[in-house]
Amino acid sequence: GEQPFYILGPCALEQEDFAWEMARSLKEICERVGVPFLFKASYDKANRTSVTSFRGPGVREGCRILAEIGKELGVPVVTDVHTAEEAAIAAEYIELLQIPAFLCRQTDLLEACAKTGRPVNIKKGQFLAPWDTANIADKMRSFGCDNFMLCERGTSFGYNNLVVDMRGLYWMKQEGFPVVFDATHSVQRPGGLGGTTGGDGELAPILANAAMAVGIDGVFMEVHKDPAHALSDGPNQIPLAQIEATLAKLQAIRQAVS
Amino acid sequence: GEQPFYILGPCALEQEDFAWEMARSLKEICERVGVPFLFKASYDKANRTSVTSFRGPGVREGCRILAEIGKELGVPVVTDVHTAEEAAIAAEYIELLQIPAFLCRQTDLLEACAKTGRPVNIKKGQFLAPWDTANIADKMRSFGCDNFMLCERGTSFGYNNLVVDMRGLYWMKQEGFPVVFDATHSVQRPGGLGGTTGGDGELAPILANAAMAVGIDGVFMEVHKDPAHALSDGPNQIPLAQIEATLAKLQAIRQAVS
Amino acid sequence: GEQPFYILGPCALEQEDFAWEMARSLKEICERVGVPFLFKASYDKANRTSVTSFRGPGVREGCRILAEIGKELGVPVVTDVHTAEEAAIAAEYIELLQIPAFLCRQTDLLEACAKTGRPVNIKKGQFLAPWDTANIADKMRSFGCDNFMLCERGTSFGYNNLVVDMRGLYWMKQEGFPVVFDATHSVQRPGGLGGTTGGDGELAPILANAAMAVGIDGVFMEVHKDPAHALSDGPNQIPLAQIEATLAKLQAIRQAVS
Amino acid sequence: GEQPFYILGPCALEQEDFAWEMARSLKEICERVGVPFLFKASYDKANRTSVTSFRGPGVREGCRILAEIGKELGVPVVTDVHTAEEAAIAAEYIELLQIPAFLCRQTDLLEACAKTGRPVNIKKGQFLAPWDTANIADKMRSFGCDNFMLCERGTSFGYNNLVVDMRGLYWMKQEGFPVVFDATHSVQRPGGLGGTTGGDGELAPILANAAMAVGIDGVFMEVHKDPAHALSDGPNQIPLAQIEATLAKLQAIRQAVS
Secondary structure, eight states: OOOOEEEEEOSBOOOHHHHHHHHHHHHHHHHHHTOOEEEEOBSOOTTOSSTTSOOOSOHHHHHHHHHHHHHHHTOOEEEEOOSHHHHHHHHHHOSEEEEOGGGTTOHHHHHHHHHTOSOEEEEOOTTOOGGGHHHHHHHHHHTTOOOEEEEEOOEEOSSSOEEOOHHHHHHHHTTSSOEEEEHHHHTEEEEEETTEEEEOGGGHHHHHHHHHHHOOSEEEEEEESOGGGOSSSGGGSEEHHHHHHHHHHHHHHHHHHO | OOOOEEEEEOSBOOOHHHHHHHHHHHHHHHHHHTOOEEEEOBSOOTTOSSTTSOOOSOHHHHHHHHHHHHHHHTOOEEEEOOSHHHHHHHHHHOSEEEEOGGGTTOHHHHHHHHHTOSOEEEEOOTTOOGGGHHHHHHHHHHTTOOOEEEEEOOEEOSSSOEEOOHHHHHHHHTTSSOEEEEHHHHTEEEEEETTEEEEOGGGHHHHHHHHHHHOOSEEEEEEESOGGGOSSSGGGSEEHHHHHHHHHHHHHHHHHHO | OOOOEEEEEOSBOOOHHHHHHHHHHHHHHHHHHTOOEEEEOBSOOTTOSSTTSOOOSOHHHHHHHHHHHHHHHTOOEEEEOOSHHHHHHHHHHOSEEEEOGGGTTOHHHHHHHHHHOSOEEEEOOTTOOGGGHHHHHHHHHHTTOOOEEEEEOOEEOSSSOEEOOHHHHHHHHTTSSOEEEEHHHHTEEEEEETTEEEEOGGGHHHHHHHHHHHOOSEEEEEEESOGGGOSSSGGGSEEHHHHHHHHHHHHHHHHHHO | OOOOEEEEEOSBOOOHHHHHHHHHHHHHHHHHHTOOEEEEOBSOOTTOSSTTSOOOSOHHHHHHHHHHHHHHHTOOEEEEOOSHHHHHHHHHHOSEEEEOGGGTTOHHHHHHHHHHOSOEEEEOOTTOOGGGHHHHHHHHHHTTOOOEEEEEOOEEOSSSOEEOOHHHHHHHHTTSSOEEEEHHHHTEEEEEETTEEEEOGGGHHHHHHHHHHHOOSEEEEEEESOGGGOSSSGGGSEEHHHHHHHHHHHHHHHHHHO
């Protein structure tokens, strides 16, 4: 089949020069490995566990930064939106809008994203079955949008834990839309570390391998040059120094199952 | 201890005279049983499974209706809000604001509700552990709000199913805030019936009994004079004809455990 | 309806005089509260987490002790059996045989218990849905046994945790057989404490209250005069000093829902 | 690393000539693909959902058949044992003993298997966390057995469903013993089809691909020349006609991740 694409970048737009540095490094790496690359970063972490957590530069400023990076490097850029208003603003700047998992059932947000004309990556809620994404797809189509993808990021499994049901990737694929696997958030341990959200960073590339062996259209992975000092989702991000080897292995698995 | 309170009413503000009729009937019944009553109805079902589902009259019109009912009958009124803007509007009219479960981690919405000065009932997300509500409570207090309650409405349990962990009511109570049990949504089968959300209405009062035996401060139950023809959440609402017996049994259990 | 019955006793037959002491105390308490009492203790903890854990005196010696206690005190006695051979031996001495949850699908063990002619209490496996007990009931009837009960003891919920779905008690009851709620093992945290099985003893009576409010035929609770020094399942057993108040509250709830 | 091994064969020893035919076919296929092959079949399905289900020829007769097949074809043979007595009998004939998932905590059965001196494949119970297998490993070592492997076959996930947590394969591997992935039983839907156990046969090879991408030592798959007419576990077995392609893809993935 077609080449899988990779949505890569740091969890948050921590600082402008940090974002540029990450984007340039990832672009070079993806060119070396020979894979399609989209740059991702969030301008607002709107559902942090704690109110004192870092949130980001906000929608207008964050999208401006991303758009400049995208234009300069010739790379499509991706970001999360949280309200109908943000969707409209972000769509002025951003190639691919993303709907966070907790918000995937909010009809007004889906409609606002659909109406922008931009493609949309919709994260499947941790509380949804794989086949429940059919209802999301129906909503998007009824709002005139056919250009969207569905993204797995783990399912609630007991308390403070998520599990990735690899069968879900197969079932979601049956609906005929591209399926993306978000390896970073799939290894989160929600609420597990007092006021922050813990995870198992070393498992993110391993789950990505498994998902690629099942068959997916794209991989989402957060990458940070220094995960231990990241301002959000530190424990889950893949170190920049490891991403090239990670991508190479994913491509080899893709080859094996094609 | 104190008398438990009851948040009762139809899922949605289907029509103005329907809302008046339900509120009058419920007020009479609660007076006969001798329990504190708050009237609840939603002006917008913002996260329906399907885009063609009934949604409601919208925030301004819905809150006007509820406020008139509340004033005339001398009953506090309750409704859900979905955005910061809606919170501000609803707070002009409504005594108790409610934050839907999917949105319980959206910091801006919590802040907007906290800032209204109104009390807030926060539904615990289906994806949260009971102790994760401590993070929600911390957010509310950091926004200057001490007048809120935490509401259990079931936890994700496999696909298309929720389970109520009765231990959770006990654990949530440890945080020192009133705990409400939402019997109606706890028996939902999310996504289970194609494009609508199925449930097990006959089980709602049974789970309320169990929760009362554990020890709670309030009960939330949706009541409809004709659940089979309700415009939303039909299968889960308690028939109006049964609510008096349901309340009497709950009060008897309360007596037994006090 | 009929009076509920109570299966009470220490987890294990730690020592002969300890068993006598527990049985005498429990008999007196149950007489004061006015409830039917069956005395339970295990002669072998056959599936302990660790191989170095205490197991017990074995089938023949353990059943002899239980039978003497039962005869002297005029109390029916209950114990677990783990193989077809043990079932035959235990049935010579014991009024009510119990099938452990992990073994509830072992056809030969069900058959051996059914063939003894003794009533059987079958614990529902942590891996079974409430309606799956219909298959167990069918097996028992096909082996000529109509005199059995089904017992809830929690369902797997993520890792190292169980949840009691109170709806399950209602669904199990639909099959027409007595339903027992095992409050002690329902609050276990399987595998949670290194080599032993942790739990939340203070929650056992609370879950029993909830189950009684739903409607059950019997309650199973392990009771120990000094849970902190119990040789097995210490953290989950109810202290003997609290059992009278626990039973009184359960009876009051029963009254309230009858 | 080393070549992974494959435990393949029909669920049950339906008939003697059927077993021979399956073993010969699988041996030829594994030789063509160039992978180590062990032949598996069960002599007794001891925990069938329904009492009227097919069980098999019994331990002595079943092991005789397997031993003859193994000797003639030069292939190690594998079978499940359910009691200490069966373990002793089977060990006279069989190279690799298997402990069923429901029985993985039964200390006496573990001990009996350990004492035979044969290697043992222990299925992880559907009710256990991956790290709980450390307790099983400790038991085996304390009984003098170091020659065993741990096998994942899915974890309880809500009702009538299992999920494979691919992280679990990684965690189980940390204990230093070979890890096997049982693709067939991992796609079971326990209790899902009235009196039989339903599944999703087409997903078995897909989950095996994912597990191989994570990294495992062996794969267990049930194979049948005509799954639709199998006497047990029909819907989950891989058709014989597809097994060669399945093995080839698994080997290609192994190559990609090595």
